Amino acid sequence: MSSIILHSSENHPMKSIFEMCFLTLDFTCENYRIEISTFNNDYFRDGNSFINAYGIVLNDFKSFANNKEEKIRFIEFLEDSVANNTYLHDYISKINFTINKEHIYFERDGEKEDWINMGEFYMDNYHVNCCGSYMFLTDLISNDQFMYYGD
Numbered sequence: 683m684s685s686i687i688l689h690s691s692e693n694h695p696m697k698s699i700f701e702m703c704f705l706t707l708d709f710t711c712e713n714y715r716i717e718i719s720t721f722n723n724d725y726f727r728d729g730n731s732f733i734n735a736y737g738i739v740l741n742d743f744k745s746f747a748n749n750k751e752e753k754i755r756f757i758e759f760l761e762d763s764v765a766n767n768t769y770l771h772d773y774i775s776k777i778n779f780t781i782n783k784e785h786i787y788f789e790r791d792g793e794k795e796d797w798i799n800m801g802e803f804y805m806d807n808y809h810v811n812c813c814g815s816y817m818f819l820t821d822l823i824s825n826d827q828f829m830y831y832g833d
Contacts, residue, residue: 719803743759
């Protein structure tokens with residue numbers, strides 16, 4: 683995997699890049715392409731270390747698609763994980779949020795929240811921003827937004 687630094691700013695820790703990696707499926711020549719667009723250099727040294735931090739959920743997604751032997755939407759995997767994995771305490775909810783550089787702004791239970799944006803990637807027509815065990819997903823087709831917590 684190679685990367686190109688497109689923009690660097692001294693004003694905030696978000697580094698814009700373009701890195702691509704693929705989740706290779708066993709049953710088809712089609713793969714999931716992951717496009718890493720930014721990472722927070724206060725937490726990660728490069729885009730690869732950022733995406734590797736979310737490797738467990740991405741590899742579980744790949745395994746889920748391979749077991750079903752079909753290419754599925756990322757949200758379907760997350761919803762199935764929440765509904766059917768009793769050992770995890772995952773949850774997903776629709777939520778409105780805004781991304782501004784290293785910030786993820788949203789309101790929850792009447793409280794305004796400002797969380798750290800650790801990086802973003804695009805996959806399966808989703809724009810995904812991350813903060814720790816949370817993923818903030820925007821469906822690029824419907825513009826629906828979701829917050830997913832992965833245990």
